[in-house]
Amino acid sequence: MFDGPNFPKALNESIFEEWLKKGRLSKTPFAYLLVIWDELDRAYIPVYIEERSELNNFARYGQAPDHQLLVAAYDLYSETRVV
Numbered sequence: 001m002f003d004g005p006n007f008p009k010a011l012n013e014s015i016f017e018e019w020l021k022k023g024r025l026s027k028t029p030f031a032y033l034l035v036i037w038d039e040l041d042r043a044y045i046p047v048y049i050e051e052r053s054e055l056n057n058f059a060r061y062g063q064a065p066d067h068q069l070l071v072a073a074y075d076l077y078s079e080t081r082v083v
Helices: 013-025 052-057
Strands: 032-038 043-049 068-075
Touching (some): 032 052
Antiparallel strands (some): 032 043, 032 068
């Protein structure tokens, strides 16, 4: 996933599936998985949030000079991309 010139590097599908599973199994009632690009580590990291409104707290990849940038957000249960 995230292959192409609009993304910093590809993300292995199996890692993404593990992140979805981890979010669903969490005792905290998370609703969304955010895929964050960390410029310092040059790697994707998962972030889980409960409310969609929390998406506003994250700078978007390609739109901000931050070191942790939102690449995509997914509903944990429908796996629908919301951002």
